[in-house]
Amino acid sequence: MGERLAVVSGGGTGIGAAVARVLATDGFDVFVVGRRADVLTDTAERISWDIGRPRAVRPVVADLTDPEQVSEVVEAVGDRAVDAVVNNAGGYLGGDTGGLAGIAAHWRANLDANVLTAVLLTEALRSALRRPGGRVVLVSSIAAQRGGAGPYSAAKAALHGWAYDLAAQLGPDQITVNVVSPGYVADTEFFGDRMTPEGHAKRVAATLVGRAGVPDDIAEAVRYLIGPAAGYVTGQVLGVNGGSVLGR
Template sequence: MGSRLAVVSGGGTGIGAAIAGSLARDGYDVVVVGRRADVLAAAAERIGIDCGRPGAGTPVAADLTDPEQLDRVLAAVDGRPVDAVVNNAGGYLGGDTDTLTGTAAHWRANLDANVLTAVLLTEALRPALRRPGGRVILVSSIAAQRGGADAYAAAKAALHGWAYTLAAQLGPEQITVNVVSPGYVAETEFFGDRMTPEGYAKRVAETLVKRPGLPDDIAEAVRYLTSPAAGYVTGQVLGVNGGSVLGR
């Protein structure tokens, strides 16, 4: 059992899986949380193999929009201090917005998936955060900074405001709170079958480095923010977007 513990939501695939794997290689035990038990089990097994510590990854299938299911995460933590909470769960949820009823459902679904999941997981684990030295990280999106994605953009932007408040609350306890804001990242499930060759080319062309991001690019940013080197960094939004949105 490692000396440090991290909890990563949306940790079964894509960016979340890369984050969980990176932290495990740094010596963390990692609780990977998501909705699909089979995907999480495979991810946890892969984490153990990759870091050479079978059992380093613990899968927890839970719907983080349901307060009652947070007990599953607490059971996996089992009273240990939590060094890092990485709120990566979320995504763009489409829907019928031709009616007010459909619009309301669309907005609620995106706010639940991207904001409520982070709030409930963080609040459930807040008493367990290591003091001093705990880390809370919220994974946002370039959409929060430049718009263009309707309810999803608004939901991700909400994480920024909440992060500033949380950073002020937890700072005196030497717990940092930061946001990582990715740009376009390939090799994830985010776009599903919606990505076209033209859409891919457009997003790459918007970057200054002329390549897509990869899950490991985001994982490395999270790795920095969870490290002792980032102990004086809190209340910040770290854009990892290849320069497609400049610092602001």
């Protein structure tokens, strides 16, 4: 086993898998957490094989909206110190918005998937975070800054406010807390079959660099925030969006 340990939620595909790969390449042991055992296992085995380090990445199956299942992650960590927690689980959840009951269910589902998952995982591992030097990264979205996605936008914006509180609480222990806010990233499961060629072209045109993001763009930002060069960076929102939303 390596000396450093990272836990990445939503680690089976897309951005989470890219983050797991760069951290494992940097020598971390990585637990990838999610609900789909087959996807997690395939990703963990593929990355470990590719970097030539058996079991560098290991799967932990848990629905992080369920407090009882979060204990699976705690059990996997055991008595090890956790150097980094990357909260990437979430996504836009559609649903019936007819009537107040439908609206309430729609909002709760998005808040649970994007906010509660991060809160429960981080709180469960809070005492295990390395002191000094631990890192917490929350993966937000450009939607938190410009809107356009209803409850998903609101949920991602909630992560920003919570990150500021958490950074203040953990700062005295030399633990940093930051947010990475991606713009449009292709090659993920986020849009499912909802993305059209026209939608893709519109999002690319909104950038200043004339291309869609890829998961590695976000993973490299996370790598920076987790690395030693970012020890004086905390309570910040790092936009990685090709210039489609300028700094605020």
